[in-house]
Amino acid sequence: MHNLLAAAFLLFVSTLWSAHSAPLDAVEIEPARRDIWSRGSERFHKQWLIAGTLSPDVANRIDPTTLKPADGQAFDPDMANVRWRAHTSWSAITDLNPILGAPSNGDRRNAVVAGTVSRAHAGAADLSIGAQGPITVWLNGKRVHERTSSYAAFARDSERVTVQMRQGDNALLLRLEQVDPNAWPFTLRIVEPGALIERPEVIVPYLRDSSDQLEVHTNLTVDSAAAPVEVTALGAGGRVFASRTVARGASVTLDTSTWPAGAYEFRVATRDAWDKSYLVHLPWYKGDAAAAAQRLIDAAEAPTDGVYSAHLQLLAQIVRDRTNGQLNAALPGLAARIHSPLLEYEEIELDRAQRAGSVRPGGFVRLGYVDESDGSVQFCRAYLPPDYSDAQRWPLVLSLHGYNPENPPLHRWWSVDQRHSDFAERKHIIYIEPHGRGNAQYLGIGERDVLRCLQEAKARFAVDDDRVYLTGESMGGHGTWAIASRHPQLFAAAAPVFGGWDFRVSTIRGPSLSENQPGNAREFYIQERRSSFANAENLLNVPLLVIHGDSDATVSVENSRHATQMLQRWGYDVRYWEMPGWGHEDLQQRLNLIDWLLEHRRNAAPRRVRLRSTDLSGARAHWLEARAMEEPERVIRAEAEVVKPGLVRIDSENLAAFDLTLPASLRGSAQELELVWNGKSQRAQLDNGVARIVTSPNKAHEFRKRPGLEGPIPDILSTPFMVVLGTTSRDPHMRRSIEERARDLQDVWLAWQYQPLRLKQDVEVTADDERAYSLILLGGADANAVTRRLGKHLPMSVSANSIEVDGKRWQVKDAVLQMIYPSSRADHRYVFVVAATSATGMHFWKPEFVEPSIGVGFMASDWTIRDGRRPPPEATVNPRDRDVASGVFDANWRRADRWTVEGDTAIRSAWRLRRPAVEPYTPSPESLETYRGEYDFGQFVATLSVDDGELIAHVPSQAPLPLEPKGPNLFRTLAYPTKDAIEFIMDATGAVVGAEVDTQGRTIFGKKMK
Structure with a gap:
């Protein structure tokens, strides 16, 4: 009876709905997980096509109806050197200088920028524009705005223009003129008509300099009702030369005639409408900046050692880079270009004289130290709060940078000479930006760098140990997950931003990542080691804030969803913020994120x-x-x-x-x-x-795996290491092959870390070296005197026809063994041996500690035996068959069959055998011509050409790669740091059908196109 009544009620309700509502297809039903309603977007446009630079006469002749912007296309048939290039801005501001290059003279420069914006409906909208120099804007081919004058300084949203827009796509075109030689910024966003938008800048101050009079203008406009502005002139070490407080928009005139020559900063401070502090720093140099820069360069070239010398050399490199190597006083904006390294130089000299220098209120300190792994000097940037004092303890935030695809040397990294941090100044914290050894994924030496930066900061500054926090974006987000979970005792809270990867959920594929899900326990363990969340359980007492945009095409949002749902199930303290419509970009949440971090203190004694x-x-x-x-x-x-x-x-x-x-x-x-x-x-x-x-240790063995001494092979880079070149072989081909492998390893490290390796010949290695370093021994006992000396402590032997590892022998020819093992000479040090059965076998060793392009090691074994066997192109191959054998040692550094993986002998015997020449090889001109053509590798097409008797590979987005011949149909790359092997595959008639490349831990095949 009850069910009948319920059914009748539902029928009655549905009848009423049908009779009194619109048809279902006319009703717009919001999804269950709806977005917050707003009248319209206020986001800045970031996707552009940019062409420049252009002379004024060319820019003035622009006809928007004839331009057809497309990435890579020539701007004009008569200007083949100027091409459109696609650019996506990381933040709201697009600066054309890093894209088009800084000006080398005082000529006026112009650029044209094209973009497409979409509107759901036709009608009126406002263009909110920010540009300092003259600007012209076209919308859908019609000029809608033009300004021929310049503003005194750049400010976002400085102009507002009402336009009529179409439904759907609308074409924007901007012509911009540069007026500031050191920056060329612009912004644009489309807002609803009359919308009240918050101005990003509270004040926009600027300087006007004439002879000995200097005017500091506190804002573009006068606003006497707003909070006043305090102007303070600061020299090196924070020395105050003048201080004035005036109404907002008023100017301060200063007599600088008695001030000494050197670098200065003008701190312009006010408070916003909510009484929060707001600071802007304006750089200024008195005197001959070019002469001061030359003194810095001369000091950097003086024969001194250590961190101080490396610091000067870094500053000199920054000066050269900012001036294109030309210290010319006539270079536009010279003083502003090199102001930061000049002021830093003055302050480190004060530090050395034990006077007030860089450690001061609002100070910038470049912390340096010697990394024992390779003997290089490393730096991280530290920003102190405006009221810093040793009299109290301060919270500290470590912020990890993202992946820089160019992997430049340090002097060209993002913000390397930035002297101030908005976060340190507005949140009154110590803000630290480690370098993390560049693109090292914050693993191995990258992790060591972050921890060392924290150690150096605690030694130099008054840090509150219970208020240390960790955050980072993208690769830095992965680093935040990894380092916080591996060292939870250090941090009060952590905030990873669109970073982190797990093989269970991610769609990311890359050279160090398996293309397939793990098929056995070993493959699962290898993938688990690479997961950002492998140690997530350790975060029980570390609160987390996770932020991710749901439109992120670089790091899938599914990774953050997976991690936060997992931790929430465990009852952990985790907060997740997913931002609809935002991608892999500046999410503009750092200030809010720091507020959240500062709510927490470390639980130093969790039960x-x-x-x-x-x-x-x-x-x-x-x-x-x-x-x-x-x-x-x-x-x-x-x-x-x-x-x-x-x-x-x-x-x-x-x-x-x-x-x-x-x-x-x-x-x-x-x-x-x-x-x-x-x-x-x-x-x-x-x-x-x-x-x-x-538990009871194994008394039968000398070693036991322990922290810092557990393998696998790439772990040797986390210890101080030295490369030992074997010179004692009687076979000259072996000696030559060992020399080549040493050069390969040196090239990899130089390309990745810009640091020469410690390298000695075996006959030069001392007992002190053996005690101080992990040794990378190139050559077996027959070819390396140190390998021979340490041989009785190593569970391996190599002969012309076999290789043995801890009691198990493999009959092989032309093969190479690589093995990591504890050193018998020093605690917490390794020996890594590369020993081959022949010179040809030595050729098959490739430095695989790390892949420089991504900064990740992809070796998961303690030892491998490899030869020249290669599977058929495009064949499905079991990964275990690629090596003769490989494995890990057990907990007591012993080999056991359980931890040994052997390739299938029957399968491998059917594979072709790669045989490089032991002597220098020169292919005939006729054979080089057979390799010419295009090769389809699936995700890209490579073109091979012949230039002056040399085979050149052209790969999209890379410089041309010269190929070095190593034998019939066998080459390797020269310019690319990993020296990838390339073998051309022939059919039965001898025609080239494709090219096989060993790269980044895998083999890829490119089919030759007809």
Whole structure:
């Protein structure tokens, strides 16, 4: 009866709806997950096609009806050197200088910018424009705005123009003239008519300089009702030369005749409508900036060593780069171009004289240190709050940069000479920007760099240890996940922004990432090591704010959704903000993000911790630190709780030894701890507050894998290392092949890190070297004196016909073994041996510690044996068959069949055998011509040409790659740092059908196009 009544009621309701509502197809039904309504967008346009630079006469002849902007196309048939180029701005402001290059003279420069904007309906709209120089705007071929004068300074939204727009796509065209030689910014956004939009700048001050009089204008417009403006003239070390307070928009005239020559900053400070502080710094130089720059360059070239010398050399490189190597006083805007390194030079000289220098209120400090891994000097940027003082402890935010595809040397990295941080000044924090060794993904040496920067900052500044925070965007977002979860005890909170990757959800594919989901336990473990969230359980006591745009085409939003849903299921303190319509761009949330971070203080004594890690180096959660595992290639897991002071419960998996460093409040009063480990009770004595718990070690073996000494092969780069060149082989071909491999390794490191490696011949290596460094030994016992000297401590042997690893022998010819193993000469150091059965076998070793283009190592083994066998092109290949054998050592550095992977001998025997020449090889001109043509690699087409007897590969977005002949049909790249092998595949008639390239840990095939 009840069901009948319910059905009748539903029928009645549906009848009423049908009778009194519009048809369903006429009703606009919002989706369940709807967006917030707004009258219209206020976002700046960021996608442009840019052509320039143009002379004024060419710019004045522009006919918008004849221009057809397209990426890569010539701007005009008579101007083939000026082409349209696509550009997507990271932030609201598009600066044309980095795109088109800084001016080399005082000639007027023009550029044309095209864009397409879409409107849901036709009608009126406002163009909100920001440009300092003259500007003309066309919309759909019609001129809608023109200004021939210039503003005194740049400001966003400085002009507002009402236009009529079409429904759908509308074509924008802008002609811009540059007036400031050091910047060429513009902005544009479309808003609803009459919309009240918040101006990004509170004040827009600027300078006017004439002889000994200097005018500081506090704003473009006068507003006497607003908060006043304080103008302070600062010299090096924060020395105050003048200070005035005036109404907003008024100017301050200063007599600088008695001021010494040098670099100055004018701090212009006010408060916004909500009484929040707002600062702008204006650079100024008194005297001959070119002469001062030359003094800096001369000082940098003086024969000194250490961090100070490297610091001067970096500043000199910045000067040369900003001036194109021409210190000409007539260079437009010279003083402003090099103001930052000149002021920094003055301040580090004050630091060396132990006078007030860089560490001061509002100071900029470039922290430097020697990285022991390769002996290079590394830097990170530190920005101090405007009221900094050693009298109190300050919160510190570490901000990790994203991936820079150009991977430039440090002096060309983003913001390398930026002297002020809005975040430090407005939030009163110490703001640190580590370099992270550039494009290193914040793994290995990249992780070490971030931690060292924090260490240096704590040594130099008054840091509050309980208010240290970590954030980063893109690659920096991945770094935030990785470093915070591997070192949770350091951070009060963390905020990853559109960063992080996991193979379970991501659509990202790359050279270090498997194209397929893992098919066995080893493949799962390898992929898990690469996941940004592998150690997420360790974040139990670290609050997280995760931000991601749902239209991000670079890092899929599914990664952040996956991570936050996972942590929320566990009850972790995580907040997620997904921004509709935003992509991989400046989300403009850093100030809000820092506000959220500052709400948290570190939990220095959590009663409960969780631990999960794929390696021992990352297996730490506050007071629990793993020291040994039971098995390799298996995740370490633990949960620990202080039940009461002095009583600890620990449940674990794959944990063989660990340390407990409990805070005093959790230890109790006794000098020992009571433990219940996996259900078994025991007691542990405290030694300086640390309890060390271990299962019975394997007495039959000397070593045990431990943090910092656990492999795999790329881990050697996380230790101080030296390359040892074998010179003692009787075979001259072997000596030559070893020399080539040493050059390859040197080239890889120079291309990636811009630092020469420590490299010695084997006969030059001393006992002190063996104690100080991990040794990369190129050559086996027959070819390298150090390998021979250390051989009895290494579980390997190589002969002309076989290779043995810890008791198992493989009969191979022309093959090479690479193996990492603990050094018998020094604690926490490795020996890495590259030993070949022949000179041809040595050719098959390729430095694969890291792929420079992405900064990730893709070797997951402790040892491999490789030869010249290659599968048929485009064949489906089991990854295990690519090597003769490979594997990892167990927890006691022993090889076992369980951890050994062997290629299928029958399958591999059918593959073709690559045989490089042992002597220098020169192909005939006729054979070079057969390689000429286009090759389709699927995602790109490469073109091969012959130029002056040399084969050249042309790959999109890369410089031409000369190819070095290594044997019949066999070449390798010269310009590209990884020296990729390229083999041309022939059919039965001898015709070239394609090219196979070994690159970034995989093999790709390009079919030759007819």
